[in-house]
Amino acid sequence: MTLGRTRGVALRGVSGTVVEVECFIGQGLPAFEIGGLPDTALRQAAQRVRAAAAGMGESLNQRPVMVNLSPAAIPKQGTAYDVSIAVAALAANGVLRAEAAREVVHVAELGLDGRLRxxxxxxxxxxxARRAGHRHVVVAPDDVAEARLVEGLRVSTATTLEELVGAYRGLRGGDRLPEAADQALAPVVPGPGRDLADVSGQTEARLALELAAAGGHHLMLTGPPGSGKTMLAERLVTILPRLTADEALESLAVRSLVGEVPDGGLDVVPPFVAPHHSASVPALVGGGSPHVLPGALSRAHRGVLFLDEAAEFTQSALQSLRQPLESGRVVIARARQQVVFPARVQLVLAANPCPCGQAWGKGLGCRCRPTERRAYAARLSGPLVDRVDLQVDVPPVTLASLGEGAGESSAAVAARVREARSAQAARWREHGWRLNSDVPGQVLRRAPWRLPAEATAAVDRALDIGDLTVRGYDRVLRVAWTCADLRGRERPDRSDVGRALLHRTRGRAAA
Structure with a gap:
């Protein structure tokens, strides 16, 4: 008995398991069976493989073909197994040597004409595949640049199945398939575009944006339409540090699942994702059936998730953010599997003060009834807002603001953000944290990091009278440390804590 064997990958979220693709061609009536919990698209691989093999003059229609995807207990989905099944079947049929492809991982779909897609x-x-110890993969020509982002692997490709099989048949001894032609993989960097200098006035909101970038804090902007909330949010990524190679790979791995990998190489710019307020819970946090896909929250991993018109999102969608914001990951449970997506993001909320947006200052132009205002504000109250570190009012832009000169550029602010983040990294490195927003609250409330009573008097009183929850208290302390880092101080003082508390409670009672 001759078995054809090669390798594929079963994905579960962004994690994967290398699958052994085994094929046996027996005697009897023609059939093509695929075992190992395949979904509908994978079961249809039989037709695609037969047609592609026939196109190169090899028939798989004369005898029963049995394919097993091991481990068989893991659900298998999609069309990425087509080429591995075809190679294993042709190896079992004696068209190519079984040993040649045994340890090669194949990830590509087959067209009926035999093209790798x-x-x-x-x-x-x-x-x-690399984590499992494999060092050779075959992908479609369109996917070579993406596969090359992973270092330490030999990447091969072929235009058609016939070309791939011909390359395998030409191997002698310990030869391997030729490596795919080099492609330029220069890091993707932003071109000229959005800059913080474009924002007129809004000094307080700009300072809050800098604080958010420096410490990794969540931010909420409240103000009337046209005050610049969206403009400010879009410029947060311009002052965030560029991603490291590992961080960029983490982010791109999620985006790869929905086909959002850019051409050219590693995208080192933090992602900015802004879903529409009509987005459903699966669109926001991930899900779907039968394929579980990442939502906007995970696609913004290592970047910014911006919810414009936040009060217009459904309550279920907003509440679904609470647990992922704390844990930094999304867990989607299904009957047969549990899928985990990373979701370490900075959340930026933008909201109007009322349904018509004119309840600002004296609110003379507001047409909303008091009950409508309260109901609108209640959409963003409670546990979600309690997880937002910085809550800032964005007033209307005045003529005097428009007459002011341009504010600081993104480059100037980004330099201060980098210095503040360097200070945080040095302080928390031995504990395994990178940013002030990562530090557990109990650490900041105990020696040696506890601040003196005179520095925390205001926030202690706010907690005592119920204006702050314990979560809110901890978040004020984290922001205070970020204020000190931006000022170049070793520890926060009373003014830093006061500023952090002001950003926490302005314009609304703390949750």
């Missing part, structure tokens, strides 16, 4: 999720699949 793009599949989503190539980057996490190749990362899974």
């Amino acid at each position: 793009h599949v989503a999720g190539v980057l996490p699949a190749v990362l899974a």
Whole structure:
């Protein structure tokens, strides 16, 4: 008995398991069976493989073909197994040597004409192959650049199945398939575009944006339409530090699952994702059936998730953010599997003060009834807002603001943000944290990091009278440390704590 064997990858979220693709061709009536919990698209691989093999003059229609995807207990989905099944079947049929492809991982779809086609999720699949100790992958020509983002792997490709099989048949001894032609993989950097200098006035909001970037804090902007809330949020990524290579790979692995990997190489700019307020819970946090896909929250991993018109999102969608914001990951449970997506983001909320947006200052132009205002404000109250560190009012832009000169550029602010983050990294490195927003509250409330009573008097009183929850108290302390880092101080003083408390409670009672 001759078995054809090669490798594929079963993805579960951004993690993957290398699958052994086994094929046995027996005697009897023609059939093509695929075992190992395949979904509908994978079961249809039989037709695609048969047609592609026939196109190169090899028939798989004469005898029963049995394919097993091991481990068989893991659900398998999608069309990325097509080429591995075809190679294993042709090896079992004696068209190529069984040993040649045994340890090679194949990730590509087959067309009926035998062409190798793009599949989503190539980057996490190749990362899974490397973690499992494999060093050779075959992908479609369109996916070579994406696969090359993973270092330490030999990446091969072919235009058609016939070309790939011909390359395998030409191997002698310990030869391997030729490596795909080099492609330029220069890091993607932002071109000229949005800059913080474009924002007129809004001094307090700009300072809050800098604080958010320096400490990794969540931010809420409240103000009337046209005051610049969206403009400010869009410029947060311009003052955030560029991603490291590992962080960029983490982010791109999620985006690869939905086909959002950019051409050219590693995208080192933090992602900015702004879903529409009509987004459903699965669109926001992930889900779907039968394929579980990442939502906007995970696609913004290592970047910014911006919810414009936040009060217009459904309550279920907003509440679904609470647990991922604390844990930094999304867990989606299904009957047969549990899928985990990373979701370490900075959340930025933008909201109007009322449904018509004119309840500002004296509110003379507001047409909303008091009950409507209260109901509108209640949409963003409670546990979600309690997780937002900085809550800032954004007033209307005045003629005097428009007459002011341009504010600081993104480059100037980004330099201060980098210095503040360096100070945080040095302070918390031995504890395993990078930013002030990562530090557990109990650490900041105990020696040696506890601040003196005179520095925390205001926030202690706010907690005593119920204006702050314990979570809010801890978040004020984190922001105070970020204020001190931006000022170049070793520890926060009373003014830093006061500023942090002001940003926490302005314009609304703390949750």
